């Protein structure tokens with residue numbers, strides 16, 4: 001995954017990247033940092049937009065996605081901080097901020113390459129089951145199962161925010177190219193349903209079937225339900 005991203009940046013040094021957080025992409029970011037340190041890639045002219053952020057967590061909160069991006073990637077490469085966009089969890093008017101975020105993506109010319117993870121329930125970004133392909137960046141409620149899964153990053157489940165700002169499915173589908181990364185048995189059912197079921201709101205990642213240029217990058221465990 002890191003090699004694909006590095007190759008894309010080298011092919012277009014002014015690329016607009018869409019970036020993801022969560023447990024899955026940490027190794028990808030570590031490999032990108034290593035490639036930067038060995039001079040294989042530069043990010044001076046790159047712009048990035050992250051998928052989502054918890055509402056109520058400021059960018060300095062250790063579990064905020066802004067903090068994750070700084071510590072896993074941005075602080076270690078030469079990207080211009082002014083060109084790194086993450087929805088602001090501390091925005092005073094999150095609905096207005098979501099509209100502004102869409103405008104910022106449009107002003108940057110849209111996303112060239114979008115990196116995605118996948119939730120155990122098939123969510124992409126924080127588009128939970130029930131999300132339609134026309135959804136845009138907006139405020140959403142997290143499902144109890146997502147809150148429970150993400151509690152592993154917090155001191156207790158009660159500390160996990162219940163709402164978030166997320167790019168919509170429609171926003172994601174407008175990216176020119178999409179790479180979805182999934183690892184582990186826990187993701188096998190979501191991966192299978194995304195690729196084999198008819199596209200529907202039940203499994204938000206299944207809407208990716210409607211995109212012309214999507215690559216799923218899977219380890220064997222995440223791919224284990226595909227051969228049946």
Ligand SMILES: O=P(O)(O)OC[C@H]1O[C@](O)(CO)[C@@H](O)[C@@H]1O
Pocket residue numbers: 020021022023024025051052116117118119120124125126
């Ligand atoms: O990679 P994880 O931690 O399994 O999370 C799955 C997905 O859910 C999210 O946490 C929700 O945005 C994504 O960051 C991630 O792609």
